[in-house]
Amino acid sequence: MIAVVGGTVSGLAAAASLAQRGYDVRVFEAGDELGGVAGTAATNGDPIEAVPCSLSRPRDERACALLADLGLATHLEWHPTRTGRYVDGTVHPTDxxxxxxxxxxxxxxxxxxxxxxxxxxxxxxxxxxxxxxxxxxxxxxxxxxxxxxxxxxxxxxxxxxxxxxxxxxxxxxxxxxxxxxxxxxxxxxAERETTRFGREVRGYLAGSAARLVDALVETIGPEGIHTNARVSAVDVDGAVESIAVDRTGESGTESYAVDAVVIATGPAQLEGLTGYRCSLPMRTRTCVRVSTTTPLTDVYRVTMGADAPFDELVAHTAFVAVDRYDGHHQYYLLDGGRSAARDQSPATIERRWLEALGTCFPAFDRTDLRAVETTRFRQPVYEAGYRTALVPVDLADEVADGVYYAGVASAPHYPERRLGGAIDAGLACADRLDGSSESPDQTDGASLTASA
Structure with missing residues (x-):
């Protein structure tokens, strides 16, 4: 059996690819939801991701190929985006x-x-x-x-x-x-597709990343998915031998004999399970999603500078049609990982950030607020010299034979291609495990075909 630790997009991509190649594979997710940062929340229309989620071509060619193999190509849409800076009460485009x-x-x-x-x-x-x-x-x-x-x-x-x-x-x-x-x-x-005016063209899966998660789960099969199942130990003695699993609400620990394990979580979990320490710094970012019927800006990503307690505003419905959400505009407010936000409660963050949003964008009306949701997630800091700190896909030399890594600190994720990088990392692990890749960090390999 192949164990995949983490029901993230990278973990599900690895598991689905291995399942299609005939491996007995099981995904163990500590929480009750799948998808990781591509997890979604309900709206009055389509679901929406908890944090901004898109594709960038041509860097995400393999991710696009996966979507096509899963029958999702017709749902992948490409739209030009605009970037800008907020200075003295005005959003200035910078494309x-x-x-x-x-x-x-x-x-x-x-x-x-x-x-x-x-x-x-x-x-x-x-x-x-x-x-x-x-x-x-x-x-x-x-x-x-x-x-x-x-x-x-x-x-x-x-x-x-x-x-x-x-x-x-x-x-x-x-x-x-x-x-x-x-x-x-x-x-x-980086190679990217832009319009004649310099606006980057980005891809979005209509109906949200939930379509991708559902298609991967279908390919794996429900019997291969275990939620509320935390892998608490990986036993290695020259090669991986077994894993220990603790299930939420149940006493005792289950043990599974495994031939290999793919770890598709953060570097802290990787270290806790294998002892391998990733030297790539990580920081916790805070994201507040705001839903309102009030349009605030037609610029997709706005750098706020020092005018607000949040550092970026991402106007999702400047990228995806607002009628997908029953006329509700969707905005993400993100910080860069400052300790002030990390140490505050979600209620405090939401109060302060919404007040600042109204100050910076007077059109915002608190009484028109339809939804607000706070999410925290971890991302690497690509500091000078970072290449030597990226975690190899194949950890045979560093840990033991049969240990692979597809988490956010792996090489295929660079440079923060959240959805495309996650898919690449998962498929790279499947390729390496299956012996179809010559390099631990190679991302080429066999394509994935959806189950009928």
Whole structure:
């Protein structure tokens, strides 16, 4: 039997792929719901994810292929998104080079350097040296350099302080200055589909990620899914031999003989079960989902800066049609992992953040609030030198034969492709376990076909 620890998207993808290859596989999920951060909540219309969830092509080609194999291709929709910054009561779009000039806290020269950086042209030595259009093609050359040091040198201190520092703080909180320059370049210069105006095209599964979770569960089969079943120990002696499972509300521990185990949870659980310690820093982010009939902005992702206790506003219904939710606009408010939010109760966070939302967006009416829900989730901090800290898919050399890792700290997740990265990580484990991959971190392999 193959045991999968965690009913996350990566765990379900691994289990479904292995089941289709003829393996006896079982998923053990400690909670009562499947999907991890792709878990959904009910609305007046379609379900909606607890945190923002989308795909980015062409980086997520394998995830898209999986959806097609599961019969979900017709439900995958691609929409252009807009990004922006909130400054002095106004949301300023930041997708196209000419929009940088309109930012109130950047000079024309700063805007030009930012536009050059976004285009992959190094103008840091101009006019003493000519612009270099290929300077940033190899992102790995900047893995060990901090984003702050790189951006101050290759753009300007003002560009870092006024543009990038708020954006990095929105994602990484107080550890923003430690983030690797390679992470920034990957987000700026990664292959992606954009419109002629620079707006990134992202994919969304109509009907929510619940469609994906349901299809994977169907492929695995209900007998292979165990919820409220926490794996408390993995017994290894040169090779994995068994697991111990504690079931909620029941006394005693069950033991299962296993041939291999795929751990599809966070690095803390990986360490607790195997002793393998991941050195990639993690931070806890807080997300408050707000439902209201009031439109606030048509920009999908807004970096808030210092004007609010939350760092980002994601307008889901600027991306997905509002009529999918019976006319209710759906917004996510996220922080970058600041301790103030982490240490506060959900009730306190919701009160303070909703007050700030009304201050920043006067159109918001508290009496029009239809739903509010708070979720906390863990994400890595891709600090300088992070590549050596990513967890291999195959942990035979580090732990024991038959131990695989598909959690958020694994290499296929980079760079925070939450849904696509999770699918890649799960399928990479299945490939490696099945012997169809030559490298522990290889993500290519056999495709998954849905059960009839």
């Amino acid at each position: 196209a080079p000419w929009e940088f000039v309109a930012l109130p806290d950047l000079s024309f020269g700063d805007a030009a350097r930012l536009a050059a950086l976004r285009s992959g042209v190094d103008v840091s030595g101009f006019p003493r040296t000519l612009p270099n259009p290929g300077a940033y093609d190899e992102h790995d050359a900047f893995v060990d350099v901090s984003a702050e040091r790189f951006l101050r040198a290759h753009a300007s201190s003002r560009v870092y302080d006024r543009f990038f520092e708020p954006l990095l703080a929105a994602r990484f909180g107080s550890r923003a200055s430690e983030v690797s320059a390679a992470w920034v370049l990957d987000h700026l210069r």
